[in-house]
Amino acid sequence: MSVTLLAIDLATVGTVCLLAVVGLRERDRPGALVASGLWLVLAVVAAGAVTARLGLLPIRLALALALGGWLVAVPLWAGFVFAYTSRGPALTRRSALLAVGYVAVLGLGLLWSSTAGETAGGFVQVVIAALQTLLLGVGLFGVFLVVRAWRIDTGLSGGQALGLSLGGICLTLLLFTVSTLDTLAAETIPPTLSAVLATAAFGFATSTVGAALFEDAPATGPLARQSVLETMREAVVVTDREGRLVDANAAAERTFGIALGSDAGRAASAVVGHDLDDLTDETVTIATPGGTREFDVGRSVLTDRRGETIGRSYRFRDVTDRQTRRQRLEVLERVLRHNLRNDLDAIRGFAEALSDGVTDDPDTVTDRIDAIATDLVEIGETVARAEQVMARNSLECELVDLEVLAAEVLTGTDNEAVESTITVTGRKRPLRTDREILRTALREVVANAVEHSSPSPTVAIDIERRDEGARIAVRDDGPGIPARERRVLLDGEENPLRHGSGVGLWFVSWAVTRLGGDLAVRTPDEGGSEVILTIPDRSESGR
Structure with missing residues (x-):
């Protein structure tokens, strides 16, 4: 021993x-x-x-x-x-x-x-x-x-x-x-x-x-950091020094559709859908699984105890709703400052002409007053509908048969002379979205097409069902949407020198954004106009 x-x-x-x-x-x-x-x-x-x-x-x-x-x-x-x-x-x-x-x-x-x-x-x-x-x-x-x-x-x-x-x-x-x-x-x-x-x-x-x-x-540090990250409403993405995805909080997983188990180690720019090396202080637009969203992005450099860079963290604050509110204020300001003031001035001028008896055709003047007043009432109703839709706290998603919805919208037009067609391509299956918001937006597009077309307008609705959602294109045979209107709408802002003339398409833009989708406006070579609504299919998770 x-x-x-x-x-x-x-x-x-x-x-x-x-x-x-x-x-x-x-x-x-x-x-x-x-x-x-x-x-x-x-x-x-x-x-x-x-x-x-x-x-x-x-x-x-x-x-x-x-x-x-x-x-x-x-x-x-x-x-x-x-x-x-x-x-x-x-x-x-x-x-x-x-x-x-x-x-x-x-x-x-x-x-x-x-x-x-x-x-x-x-x-x-x-x-x-x-x-x-x-x-x-x-x-x-x-x-x-x-x-x-x-x-x-x-x-x-x-x-x-x-x-x-x-x-x-x-x-x-x-x-x-x-x-x-x-x-x-x-x-x-x-x-x-x-x-x-x-x-x-x-x-x-x-x-x-x-x-x-x-x-x-040492569990205190990771647990505290993880607790803070998971309770943040902003999406947070962490990368290594090579720009590869290391971590993401729950908000980032929902926003960008990240699955850490399979996405960790991939280039973070590819996962997020935007070049993270090309960020500026300006708001960035990123196509997410829930639709195109706008973000303010903050960056932080991560260093070790020797001060060497080991990675970066990115905080994405979704400001889409804020941008939409800004647009609404700009449009409402223009309605009050331009449309309402000019139309009321016109009504007052016509009324004074009738009162002073200086017009040779009182019936024509009366019709002009009635038309202007009707336009003002329509603008007011559109603004009210927009406020009603945008004021809702959350979406009420349900399965929607797009072909049936399109038929309902076309049937509800005031012009009985409308010649309409509905074409559906792809798999004919319902889309999970907010039915009321989509119906109101589609009705506004169709009403705009009917109003600005010939007395016997032709309106075609093409529905393309995709795995990730649906593409709804509304075409008409009217004069087309003016280039100025399209530029203002697609740029997303108005100013005293550049502004639209109505509220309808703005309302459609806000409604589509609320659904997490995208809006496009184009003028086909054969004439008329085409308004395209791309709506995502929202899963049961509510993404």
Whole structure:
């Protein structure tokens, strides 16, 4: 019997027992209770080596105890790291049961393989080797998370990281060699077992007692940052120094359709749909799964403790509604300042002419007054409809049969001489959207087409159903929408020198934006005008 090895084993037992007491005392801290269980397992393994060296326990039982300890210690080590750093899988009852089942299957397999000897089949040996390798990988992953918590999360000091990594490597790699021992033929406890246990105990002791392991758990930083990110309404995207996607909060996942499991590591610009290296202080327009949206984007450089750039974070604030409100104010200001004032001036002029008896055709003047007043009433009704639609707090999505909806809109036109057609291409399936907003917008487009066409207008509605939504094109045979009107609408702003003449198309633009879609206006070569509404199909998630 080697007195030195016995002394080392005794010191190991005392050290890990002390650590287990510390873990129990700090059991309210993240990972402390799991760490206490880990150190108790190491204490049992070391105590088995002591009793075997004293001749109180058969060598083969002590080695079997060491093998069983390795099987239990590695999952406990991984569980401690997951809880302590708040990285990796969450510790739940289900994951604990899976770990217990895995250890039991592997332990029984190793026991049967060692007792069966050459009678154990080759397939069984391969399966056991694969299970051992998987357990090895779990342990090394725990070491990786410790190093990450030190280098990236900055939640661990160098001493804590070094001690924990040393203990984790000993558990994972060196205790792994115990599984290769022939426990039935061994005649002594190998010195490597004592060295492994002593080194692991030393590493855990220096990180726990000397470096105050449980005073400030590194999980605090990631948990706090994650909590803040997940509660933010703005979409946040994090990239590495190469511009690859590293992380995104829930708002970003909803806004840009990000799936971190598959999108992490891809170029963030491709995932977001906009070149992140070409951002300016101006509002940017990005085509998202929920439609074209406008964002104010803030950028921050991420640095490590040495001040070196390790990545960037981008905050996307959706200002689409704000931009729409600004447009509404501009249009309403123009209605009051230009349309209303000019039309009232015209009415007053015609009324004065009638009152003074200076007109030769009173009926014509009366008709002009009536037409102007009717136009003002229509503008007022359109503004009221726009306010009613835009004032709704949320969309009321339902499945809408677009062909039936288009037929309803065409049937509701005031002009009975309208010649209309409806064409549907693609899969004939309902679109999930807000029926009332879409119906009102489509009715406004059709009414505008009928009003500005010939006495017997022709209106065609082409519906193209796509996987991601629908494209609804309304064509007429009228004079077409003036280029100035199209420019103002597509630029999205009015001013005293450049403004439209009505409210209808603005209302359609706001309604389509509210649905998360896009609006386009074009003049076909064969004449007339074409207004195109692209509406996304909103899923049950409400995206």
